[in-house]
Amino acid sequence: MTFPDDETGQVLxxxxxxxxxxxxxHPVVFFHLFEKEIQAQAMIAHLAEKAPDMVVTLEPDELPNVWDLNCTVTMTPSYDAIVAQEAEFELLAKKFKGFNDGWGIEA
Known part of the structure; x- marks a missing residue:
């Protein structure tokens, strides 16, 4: 299987x-960063309502005043599925003043 020549394609x-x-x-984890815990908590509350089966964790980042919100989605990690899910999370994180920080597979 070959993938496009971009970051997602390289990881795959x-x-x-x-x-x-x-x-x-596979469980695919999508990473998000927030400057304030309350912003991350707002996204968690939204996901609890819209996707109650999604595994979501929140922890302080190693950088001060940064919070890591990790969302685990069980999916077949095709290029198109990863790109589409990342785009959806990017819009959602932006709504709560956060941003995407990549993804990975728990293998």
Whole structure:
């Protein structure tokens, strides 16, 4: 399987080379950063209502005054699915004054 030559494509290529079967369902974690815990908590409340089965964790970042909000979605990690989910999370995080910080697979 080949992927586009961008960051998402490169990560998927590396995962495939490491032996991860990208045709199977995996827990994919999408990372978001917030400057204020209350902003992250607002996104958590929204997700609890809209996607109650989603696993969401919040923890302080190693940088002061930064909060890490991680959202785990079980999905088949195709290029198109990752890009679409990231775009959806980007709009949502922006609504709560946060931003995306990438994604990864718990393999």
């Amino acid at each position: 290529t590396e995962m495939q080379a490491a032996g991860i079967n990208l045709n199977e369902m």
